[in-house]
Structure formats: structure tokens, C-alpha cells
Amino acid sequence: MFEFILLFIFFWWLFSRNEKRKERKRRLFKPSLDQEYKELIQSSDNSTGIALSVKAYLLDVLDDDNNDREKYSDARLAQGQEILDKAGASALYFMADIATQLSIVASAQINGIPNNVEADLRGSATPANIINKVIKI
Template identity: 85%
Template sequence: MLEFLLLFVFFYWVFSRFDKKRKKRKLFKPSLDQELAELIQAEDNSTGIALSVKQYLLDVLDDDKNDREKYSDARLAQGQLILDKAGSSALYFMADIATQLSIVASAQINGIPNNVEAELRGAATPENIINKVIKI
């Protein structure tokens, strides 16, 4: 009987030490900024893919503004990389963005107020519209 009690006390002590170590580990969790940086750097999740698509659209816009080649090898490779990582969901996401941008453009042409125009308050550049439409 005494052995049973001693074994019980020993195992209780061992398991309680592991719980204390777990609590200490929880105190040193990464901050929200570090977690966000990890999410952005890891392009295998939806946030990283959305950031890649947003950067791709901004790069294509920059190429158009600076009179660079429209279908350059660099942009085609960048687009292929996004499609390889995300598959058909990236194509759907880009088509959805293009649809939203065309709706915003047609609303502005027809004089219909919309939420993007209200948020930008007259500073509607293509970069600002892309940043408002794609919120990450």
C-alpha cells in the first residue's frame, strides 16, 4: 500500500512539472507582428497567395505605367508560379478581382457612388483601388 502511495506521489510530481513547463512556453508565444510576418512569408496559405496575387497585379500595373513589355517573361513566370502554388483558386481569385475592378470603373464612369470611391475620397489611383479591393 505504501508503494502505491509513493508511486502516485511520484507520478503526480512528474506530471505537474510538465504542466509548469507548458505554461512557461505559452508565455513566450510569438507576437502578432511575428505571426503576421510568418503568414505573409509562407505562400502556401491563402493569405500568402492573396498577397502574391496583389503584388502581381501591382507589378503588371507598374509595367504598364513604365512602358515595359506587356507579356514579359518575368510576369509570365510570376503568374505561372502563383498558378502552380494556388492552382485554379488563384485564377478564380484574379478573375474576381478583375470583375470587382470593372464594376468600380463602370460605377465611376456612370457617376454611381460606391464604397471604394467613398473611402478613397478623390484619390482614386489604380494602386489605391487595388489596395482597397484586395484587403489582406
């Protein structure tokens, strides 16, 4: 009876060890979007570089709009593709988060709702100032 229990424990340990190993491999080789975003935020060098790239991209798009340049020019598309290549799918999530913050600030200003960006800018709320305020590095 005692040998049966020991054999059962040994085989249970052997099979559960392989399952844990397979689970670790799955997590390592197939990261989800949330895992990529978490990794992007945790690595300070990478997230700072990507944040600077996104900020420069938004300011360049704004400059193109102010100077009546082509809206979807090859230069802007290449710049956006470079950001996506560098950061992966998490860059899209990061840019969508920034766009959401910008739309919330804009709707608050239109509706006359005071917010922290308006309080910090004190009447000088240009699009470039709002981008610089929202994307802090």
C-alpha cells in the same frame, strides 16, 4: 423468418459501408474547383499568401504599364505561373473575382455611381489605390 431479416440487414450494412468508403475516396482524390477554392479560403496561411502574391502581381503589372515596359514579359508570365502553381486552379478563380470587382468599381466611377471604394478614397482613386482597397489582407 427472423434469420432472413438479420441476414438482409447484415448484407445491406456490409455493402453500404463499402459504398460510403468509395464515395469518401472519390472526394479526397478528385477535388472540384469549388472544393479547392473553399479549401483555399479556409486555410488562412495559404489564402493570405496567395492574396499577397496576387496583389503584388497586379501592382507589378500596373507598374509595367505605367513605365512603358513590355506588356507580356517573361518575368510577369513566370510570376503568374508561380501563382498558378502555388494555388492551383483556384488561383484563376480568385484572380477572375478580383478582376470582376475592379471592373465593377471602374464602371461605377465612369457612370458616376457612388460606391464604397470611391467614398473611402475621396478623390484619390488611382489604379494602385483601388487595387489596395479591393484586395484587403
